[in-house]
Amino acid sequence: VTIAVSDNGIGIRPEALSTIFQMFSRAAHPTRHSAGLGIGLGLANGLVELHGGTITAESAGPGTGSRFVVRLPLVQAGALPEEPPAAHQHQRAPSRRILVADDNVDAATTLGELLRLLGHQVETAYDGEDAIRMFTRLRPDTVLLDIGMPKKNGYEVARWIRAQPGGDEVLLAAITGWGQAADKACAEQAGFNRHLTKPVDVSELMALLAVTPASPGATNRAASNM
Numbered sequence: 001v002t003i004a005v006s007d008n009g010i011g012i013r014p015e016a017l018s019t020i021f022q023m024f025s026r027a028a029h030p031t032r033h034s035a036g037l038g039i040g041l042g043l044a045n046g047l048v049e050l051h052g053g054t055i056t057a058e059s060a061g062p063g064t065g066s067r068f069v070v071r072l073p074l075v076q077a078g079a080l081p082e083e084p085p086a087a088h089q090h091q092r093a094p095s096r097r098i099l100v101a102d103d104n105v106d107a108a109t110t111l112g113e114l115l116r117l118l119g120h121q122v123e124t125a126y127d128g129e130d131a132i133r134m135f136t137r138l139r140p141d142t143v144l145l146d147i148g149m150p151k152k153n154g155y156e157v158a159r160w161i162r163a164q165p166g167g168d169e170v171l172l173a174a175i176t177g178w179g180q181a182a183d184k185a186c187a188e189q190a191g192f193n194r195h196l197t198k199p200v201d202v203s204e205l206m207a208l209l210a211v212t213p214a215s216p217g218a219t220n221r222a223a224s225n226m
Contacts, residue, residue, distance in 0.1 A: 003070040012059035012066050020057050021045040022199035043114050046202035048072070050118075096120045096209060099138055101131035101157065102146035102175070111144070111175075118206065128152025132160055140170065142209065147176040147187070155190040162191040173208060175200055 012020060021041050041057075048055045053072035059065065098120050102108035105126055112122040123138050125131040129151040135143065143161060147154035154174055161167045172194075174187045179197035187195040194208055 001072045006067045008065040011062045011064040096142045097140040098122045098142045099140040100144045101125040103149045128157045131157050142171040144173050144175050158190040
């Protein structure tokens, strides 16, 4: 099944077509500020992948509009499904209790909605102190933290979580725009299992959530072998 949707909007620069479906990726416009967060197309891509399909974007450039094509496998009524592709298998991951913390309210809310669509229980927090309060109430098994939050940054929250009873078993992931080697080293020292740099690939996030929670050292060793 093929579905095509066209618009007459701002268009997409050719060099952006390869990254437009990554989380937090935005198409820049030369004459106006875009208020979008770069999450919508990443969300669409993740949902299409869950159904074993693909989504592509076409555009002749800025000011020419865009065309998006979704292709989904056609299954005959009553037919037994074949083994789904690897991306689809992430749907089998067990439901998690997830805390998403980011001072960008729209980004945290939208990421939370994506995770709920994947079958997880999600709460959101918008600063470091809020994250600690929500963690105490929810007792999540997974925490996705932005680093540059006010009141307490992501490193401080991660250290606090690791110091709590059972904190070593929580899956901690930094989701941040800080992607230098020094940033990743700081995240590991603070107790994070993984460091995901924005824009985050939806499939990478889904694969991470399929990992069984483990101690920081065990999960870091497993991640290094992926």
